[in-house]
Amino acid sequence: MRHCRTLARGRVAATLVVAFALGACGQENPTDVGGPLLPGGVTTFTVTLDADRFLLSDSAFTGYTRPQEAPFFVIAEDFQGAFDAHAVARLFMPRTITVFDASGLSRVDSMPRFFGGYLTLRVDTLRWTAPAQAVEFSLYRLAEDFDQTTVTWTNRVDSTGVTIPWMEPGGTAGVHVADAIWDPGTDSLVFEVDSATVVAWADTTMFAGALIAMSTPGTRFRATDLFIELDARSTIQPDTIVRSVVRPLAQAFVYDPLLAGPSATPRIGGNPAWRTYLRLVSRLDTLTVPCPDVPAGCRLQLSETTVNLANLVFEPIAAPPGFLPEDSMLIGAREALVTNNLPIQRAPLGSAAGLFRGAVEPGRFNGDDQVPVEVSITDYFRALVADTVPRRPEPYLGLVTPLEGQHVGVASFASMPRLRLVITIPRDLENR
Amino acid sequence: MPRGLLMAALLLGAGTVDVAAQSLFATRGLGMPMAGVDARARVLGGIGVGLLGVNTTLANPAEVAGTARRGVSAAVQPVSGTFRLADEESSGSGTRFPLVAILFPLSPRLALSAGYTSAFEQSWGVIEEGEVLLDGRPVPTRDDIRSEGGISQVFVGLGVAVTPSFAVGAAAGVNTGTTLRAARRTFPDSIDDLVAYDREQRWTYNGAFARVGMRFDPDPAVRLGVTFEIAGDLDVEGQTPDAEGATVELPMRITAGASALLSPTLMIAAGGERAMSGATDGVFSTEGVTSFARDTWRFGGGLEFTGTRGGSRVYPIRLGGSYAQLPYYGTDESAASEWAFGAGIGVRFQPTSLTSSAAIDASFERGGRSGLASPAIPDGLSESYWRFTFSLSLFGR
Secondary structure (H helix, E strand, C coil): CHHHHHHHHHHHHHHHHHHHHHHHHCCCECECCCHHHCCCCEEEEEEEECHHHHEEEEEEEECCCCHHHCCCEEEEEEECCCEEEEEEEECCCCCCEEEECCCCCEEEECCCEEEEEEEEEEEEEEEEECCCCCEEEEEEEECCCCCCCCCCCCEEEEECCEEEECCCCCCCEEEEEEEEEECCCCCEEEEEECHHHHHHHHCCCCCCEEEEEECCCCEEEEEEEEEEEEEEECCCCCCCEEEEEECCCEEEEEEECCCCCCECCCEEECCCCEEEEEEECCCHHHCEEECCCCCCCCEEEHHHCEEEEEEEEECECCCCCCCCCCCCECCEEEEECCCCCCCHHHCCEEEECCCCCCCECHHHHCCCCCCCEEEECHHHHHHHHCCCCCCCCCCEEEEECCCCCCCCCEEEECCCCEEEEEEEEEHHHCCC | CCHHHHHHHHHHHHCCCCCCCCCHHHHCCCCEECCCCCHHHHHCCCCCCCCCCCCCCCCCHHHHCCCCCCEEEEEEEEEEEEEEECCEEEEEEEEEEEEEEEEEECCCCEEEEEEEEEEEECCEEEEEEEEEEECCEEEEEEEEEEEEEEEEEEEEEEEEEEECCEEEEEEEEEEEEEEEEEEEEECCCCCCCCCCEEEEEEEEEEEEEEEEEEEEEEECCEEEEEEEEEECEEEEEECCCCCCCEEEECCEEEEEEEEEEEECCEEEEEEEEEEECCCHHHEEEECCEEEEECCEEEEEEEEEECCCEECCEECCEEEEEEEEEECEEECCCCCEEEEEEEEEEEEEECCCCCCCCEEEEEEEEEEEEEECCCCCCCCCEEEEEEEEEEEEEEECC
16 A cells, blocks of 8 residues: 555656656746857848849839729819819719608609709818819710710720710810819818709700819819709699709719820829839849948858848839829839730739838929838849749839729839848858 | 656656757857756766765766666756846746666676766857947847757666676767757847848767776775766767858766765765866867867765655755866857755655665756856856756666
């Protein structure tokens, strides 16, 4: 019996020892002194390379989105002395209204008499440019129908094989309906629609459309919504007036001029959207950079280093007249999957080449900004540096804004960006 | 042998490869020399040679002669320390496994032994925070530099009791091990999202060694032990492209120890070791770093009281201390040394003069190391630590 107790206690003791040992295994803690004792160490430094060291070409292409698909309208008048934009809409007038009769029952009135209404435009209060406090808008009846998916400033239909121009570029304006003044601080612009216009729009034998333009030069606005409120008197209950809200069957904005591609200087944004393709040199691993803190002559191959950061450094230039971005724009780079069988501008874009950094403010593209814009390509660049096999064709990058088609303005840069690298090396590499 | 205890011993041994203790003195040369001893020998001076009674430390292959039972022993050693360098202080901790030993008597006079003991420890880690100027802008950095591994001795030995009072023994084995050194620089709070720098270097070690020893008991209450160890060149082989290899001469050691019973329940033990570095002109180079190596002394001793008993068990109580010179230091640095004092307890199950059925020992020591002063760091590095050692020995029939 004593022997059994001894063994049982031995097991307990052994278990305690093992538990302690295993618990101790997880407590391997470093200390935060001792750095000066350590041999070697590492050094981190920056190098900026000119474009001819790493870049073969850059070119910008457009046409990646259509303004007709934008979830907003742009309306402008001689913005930056060059840019005009109108909103056009195809309308649908209701044929009936619903009223309650004297007994309280709901009844459909198929013969209502529409006598007036309002056209309301929701203004994007964060994205407008105007030289004056009060901006005048004008509403016209649109005299010609259009194809929502292909309409442009000059053509109301511009599909493959069919091109029908507007009689009047920018949308053929018919009868002037009303003017409205927009004051800063209000988010809606309301046009009063007279009974004659309502009747005309309700006439099913005629095209019903609206055109909204600006009268104040030097302005550009964005609107997010357009709808009409119609007032009708019932023939069932003559003392009842019913207000109906209707939305356009089709709507679009058209603008002039259209920026034609390609561009010799990098462009991003816009609608149709712009992308810039950068053709990099192959075998970036063999690129050399000067050693830090040692006399000239010492050079390091990038393959021997750790690249902590690789940023393309662009110099912003003035956007084409009228195309100053409406808002801050995110700019990033993606791997471009270029093949020999596909034109560069049609190359699909792959994964992000680096983190998308903070948005670039529109004021950076007014022509007097000297601060460069950096675009991270760290992830892609590190992969290229680790690649010791020549790539055919050469590696390409696509420069884009992640949400294409959200701006009419374009971010514009000088050609051939530089490359800023942050590099870390073990110090013993310097002393070879 | 109780199977539960055997399982525990195996579990203790299973961890020897993975974890290790920490000292910033291990940043020099081949690292910190370690005594591959159990908790009893640790508190009695750390020499492990010439100890009366059950001695599972295999420092002297002759001392296993006469062992009556098959046995296995393992030790675990958690360490917690405080480091001081240039008015800065920090703490760290770690665990190592200094010893796994197997005893196998072939006859009453002949016994085999096999062991795995720590020889040099290279586990340490340093975190250093600083900043670099990038395009004129300060960017914070955090360097995390770690080393894991070290050199261990794996060996087999044979002890022969020529007479009941005199035994000789020999052991041979390899110095083997791996060191992984990892450096990582991160950039906390960087607005540029800088990617971390990582570098890993790995070395393996391989070299032979041999040890001979003798035990002499001039009186049943007195034991003397001496060992002599010689090692061949150690091949330090880089396993990563930028890990530079080397061939290193390991120290030759002469170790001597003695113990005596002052009374039937009180033993005194003392010993010392001389290690001749073997490095040509005192310069030792490996892993891309040049260190100096010197000949060193190591001394230790202690008292063991075995008067506390309960039934078939004995509960030893021990006191002791040790002093050691550390062999490695860098260019322009002063050499370093170490001291420790401690106490320990244990349990002996069914003890006799030659063996017991099981033994559990624990020791705790307070110690310190200092040295590596240089023009850049006039006060050098100092460490103070608490070191706990637990060992478990199990014996069969």
